[in-house]
Amino acid sequence: MSSNSTSSRSRLSLGRLLRLPETGSFIGFVVVYIFFAILGGAVFVGAPGWSSWLNIAAEVGIIALPVGLLMIAGEFDISVGSIVPASSMTVAMLSGHYDLPAAIGILGGLSVGVLIGFVNGLLVTRTTIPSLIVTIGVMFAVMGLTLGFAVLLKGSTSVSYVPHPTAKYLLGQFINYMFNVTILWWLGFAALFFYILHISPLGNWIFALGGDRESARNAGIPTSKVTIGLFMASGFCAAFVGVAQVMTYQQAQVAGGQAFIFNSIMCVVIGGVLLTGGAGSIIGILLGTMTFAVVNQGVFFASLDPNAGSIIVGALLLVAVLSNDSFRKLAISAAAKKS
């Protein structure tokens, strides 16, 4: 069945061929959803269930999109885990502790993320240290700075903030008391990144970077600029989630956010992005994120032990990588037959 549809698509172009893992991600999502729909019952299939996993998907999804792009370009970003609390702390500190307007707080929070992303990008492009190590280092540095500044300025590791109604409306409200407004932002980001990766010429550059950095540079692609830009994008998106969290929960804490590191990588890999770079798609990342979120929330509706959720996510990750590989092989052999 699936090999049929894949071979008919592969006739179109090589670009399509590379994006075939989407099929695997889609099947994975459907299987996982049906599994939890049976266990979770009517509530899970209804609006409360959908909004529950979509709320989770939106936050991790906003971070998974640029992390996925980076991975396609052959880079990792671990520092997102400390950018989330750093940005939410900045917002709460500026607008909560110092009573500045919400716009300044939000701007401050987002700038922190962009700045950290810029530092990541610089370190990765100017040195030979692998991005995994660079961003781990930056993550710890940012974590320490966040804690240090919080204790220095507020004398406390958590800051509360009652947001301005407009800010709350835009970033922290629940539509129909259920759907977090971040879901809409997530879709917006997805559209933007879809344009960048699949329509604009920048997309081909990103794929080329992950395929072969040396050849990409020789072909005239400004590799350093693209890499720094991608790190700034992931810093911005992680900071955006941090800002949205303050608006939603009216509080920022120096710890927290660590879960986003592995969760975002998980979403991206389940979505069929090649860990070594050069292949992947936005639709795949979206499907991977949705699958991850369904499992994450499904366990609570299915009344399973929450630790079972972690086991399922772990197993899913392995199955996803295996099946993506076989789909890719299938696709490549199909293409070889044609030529």
Next chain:
Amino acid sequence: MKFGKFLMTTAALAFSATTAFAGADIFVIGGKPDDPFWSRVKMGAEDAGKVAEAQGGSVTWLGPQNYDNLGPDAAELIRQAIDQGADAIVGPDWVPEAMDPAFEAVVAAGIPLVIYNAGGIEAADRLGAMNYVGAVDYKSGHAAGVYLAKAGNKNGACVNTLPGAANIEAFCNGFNDGLVAGGGTGSTLQLPATSFGDSTAVAQAVRAHVLQNPEIDAMFAIGDQDTNAAISGIQQAGKAGSVAVCGMNFNDSILANIKAGTQACAIDQQGYQQGFFAVSILNNHVMYGTTIPTREILTGPGVVDASNVDLVIAGVEAGAR
């Protein structure tokens, strides 16, 4: 440098020489003075110390620079207090393995000792201290359970975001037992450890749990951030008003929620009283030989709800809460 140090030592010597026989010099070992919780404990100790000062005594706060090496650092502070000629010592038994030998040295030197904040009455008995002043985790949870059961909530769940931590389990066991004591039932919602500190994960888990278990009408959260997340989850489930929430500790936004009625109560271990009563007991004992026969002076749990929230807000402004 050296001259300055010399001056300071002579000044300190002169100071202790003039005060040693006049009143009680009480040394209090505690947390960092800039730690928000400990700054309240310190204020309580210093307020009680005003009596000691009026009698010619003093209260000296000894806190570590940081918490990286807590047990040995605190043990060192206890020995410093002995060396500086303390008439009485107050200290928390944070890390018994590291600190008990130092506390034993205090008792061996014949200096009256009160254990506070951590260790419980067991530590006081073991070490030969006069008393224990502090809160008990189990009773904090218990107070929330009893409070909610009294308010008519009969089925509660404790949100445990740190499964395996002994003090959190004590909160949850206490909460569930408190509900049972009030004629209800309790359960624990165990979250995977990865959700700790992630408000969205906590909120969505709480929401799924109350949707799947519509009989639940009360919840207990183990910290202020989790409390805010639990309230959001309940609102998203469309159950605001029908599921009452209590939580450990409080901050500005939680006090605002209690005032607005979206949160039923907050449980406070009332650090101010820990410093205040520990110092008072020792000062009166050293000066007049009085004792407090009540063993285990509980300074918490204190319940903050709509009836006293305004007083608590005033207390926050004064720095005592």
